[in-house]
Amino acid sequence: MSHNNPCDARALMSAKGRQCGQSNFKPEEDEQLALAYVKVSTDAAVGTDQTADKFWAKVHNKFNYQRLAGTERSQNSLLNRFNNVLQKEVSKFVGHLAQSLREYHSGWHMQDYVEDAKRKYKDTKKSVQDESVDVVAEGQPTLAQRPLVGKKKAKKLRIEHERGMSSIAQLARIADATEKKNGFIKEHIMMEVFKIDPDSEESKRFFSLKRKQYMNEIEQEMNRDNEDVV
Missing domain, CATH: 1.20.5 (Single alpha-helices involved in coiled-coils or other helix-helix interfaces)
Known part of the structure; x- marks a missing residue:
């Protein structure tokens, strides 16, 4: 065991929000965390009145269900990683998803629009020399540099988090309505085509x-x- 960065009972979490002894988040893990967050946020069965702890428990389960080999992360690790690094990137991904949903594609389902948003997001990253989320977030204060938050600060963070969940849930409803609208348009076109020679x-x-x-x-x-x- 290395003695350069000793782990003791009082240091269960590192400055980057990972468990002691765990490696840094890989780009693939960042993407998986972002997708898990969006999927839980846009789940129609998930109410906006749930606690942040229950919400992140679901994100944690979804992330670890599809995790890479040997990369199981704790719930706190995912929460810290998201709050300190990924929040802006998720907003960008949701923006690309909204853009994709505004474009009609015959035969596409919701998953097709999600994949298109992922391609748009990755193309944006390539345009800035394929920067990882770590590089984009460079210069942001880490968990260790921040003072412990009090009750008022914690309440403010919880309210901001719930507002973010509500916004993404609203996007999900728009996405569902858009998909239904596209289905109606497609069926109408097919009806008109076959009416030409009944x-x-x-x-x-x-x-x-x-x-x-x-x-x-x-x-x-x-x-x-x-x-x-x-």
């Missing part, structure tokens, strides 16, 4: 499939209604 075999096949689809949807809705009554 007697063709392709048109007959199309409308036959659509009728079956609508019947299945109606039956499923009726079954749900019956279950609710029971």
Whole structure:
């Protein structure tokens, strides 16, 4: 064991928010943390009234579920890394996602827009010589340089965090509405195309499939209604 940076019971966390003895965050981990944060924030099942501790517990679980081999991180480690380094980068990623959602792409689903946002984000990083998040955040005060926050400061940070969650949740609702709108546009276009020659075999096949689809949807809705009554 190296004696240059000894670890004792009073120094469980390092200045960069990682557990004692753990390596620095890799770029892949930073990306995974950012994605975990966005996914939990945009989860429709997650309410905005939950505590910050519960929110970060979910981020922690999602991050470690898809972690790289040998890179399990504690909840505090992820929280410190995000607050000290990644917050601005996540905002940039969400901005790219919003831009992607404004662009209509036939056949795309939400995951396609997320992947497009990731490409846009990486292209932006390449334009500044492929800087890592560490370099972008250079000069920011580290955890060790900051005084311990009091109750008022902690409350302020919690409020800012919850506001950020609310903004991203709103973006998720916009994304969902955009995806539904794109679906309606696509279906309308297809309807108009097949109406051009309704007697063709392709048109007959199309409308036959659509009728079956609508019947299945109606039956499923009726079954749900019956279950609710029971």
